Amino acid sequence: MTDIERFEVVVVGGGPSGATAADRLARSGRRVLLLDRAGRIKPCGGAIPPRAIRDYQIPDHLLVARIGSARMVAPSDRHVDIPIDNGYVGMVDRAAFDEWLRERAESHGAERRTGHFESMSRDADGVACIHYRRPDGTLESVRATAVIGADGARSQLARQQVRGAERMKFVFAYHEIIRAPKAAAVANGIDYDARRCDVIYRGALSPDFYSWIFPHGDTVSVGTGSAHKGFSMRGSVSSLRASTGLAACETLRREGAPIPMKPLKRWDNGRDVVLAGDAAGVVAPASGEGIYYAMLGGDLAAQAVEALLVTGDASSLKLARKRFMGEHGKVFWVLGILQRFWYGTEKRRESFVKICEDRDVQKLTFDAYMNKKLERKKPMAHVRIFFKDLAHLFGLARA
Structure with a gap:
């Protein structure tokens, strides 16, 4: 198998975490393959805080809305409006945002391919072989000195290579992207503000998490989350839309996915694989926020891989989790x-x-x-x- 094409790094997954990792490594001159599935859009409120915009140079044109306040809604319908002093929270559409991140990595030298990861093996000299299936069904393989797993909460790479990854716990999220209500509808009584995020804490809508209404400019994300099996999230969102006057708004797409709520205790296989983003479990409990933490996780995974490539010391891969938890572990707890x-x-x-x-x-x-x-x-x-x-x-x- 030594004639198979070889990269220094293969990044499995092209969301914010994987695209950020690929971009950093490509900028440093590494030969990087960014492997991503076709047609994947993660259900996400799309909020990115100022630090993410600042640290990762997110351009203004990707911000579809700027949020100036948050409304917290109690089970009794009593609400609290919290202004965001001296700033705003940016909102992005994940379909456009994720693609821009992948294109940025490609512009700096990363090679992009579309395919679904199937397995990882090793050839005779011990080098990792990544096997993936193209959209046309063709099975292909590449070799890699190091591999970054950024393929989501149900990461197949993590389950195959990192001990304990199969025990990750999830909240399941579901949302509907709808057309934003027109000004006339708002004037006629729909309580909707394009600069306000609504967070609803009501057991009927989510028995253990929350529901939300997040403006995205011309569209709105209306969603909910729960870890309770059998709970109808689609029914919950339908009820939320009906109670807020959003039922008549056109539904553009529906999306659902598991969201991890606790970082894994181990992010690497001790040899050549390190995890990042949802695959590592870095979504904030209580809030479900993940974009900034995914990008940071991808950045730290890239730094750890760079150290491995320079020194040959596999213990360098542990730096990704150590640095992340050192900075954010207390907040997650x-x-x-x-x-x-x-x-x-x-x-x-x-x-x-x-x-x-x-x-x-x-x-x-x-x-x-x-x-x-x-x-x-x-x-x-x-x-x-x-x-x-x-x-x-x-x-x-x-x-």
């Missing part, structure tokens, strides 16, 4: 606790939205979201929030 507790019952969801009225909570939450860092400069605000949380937890806070 806190958000995981938040989701498990506050999303558990209608009473707790009601209390959670009530907490969101507090300006200390709002300020620290958006500081952390926009810049991806826990705010350390205001210790008294953290103390106040701690005692307010306790008051809500024990039912001492006013409703």
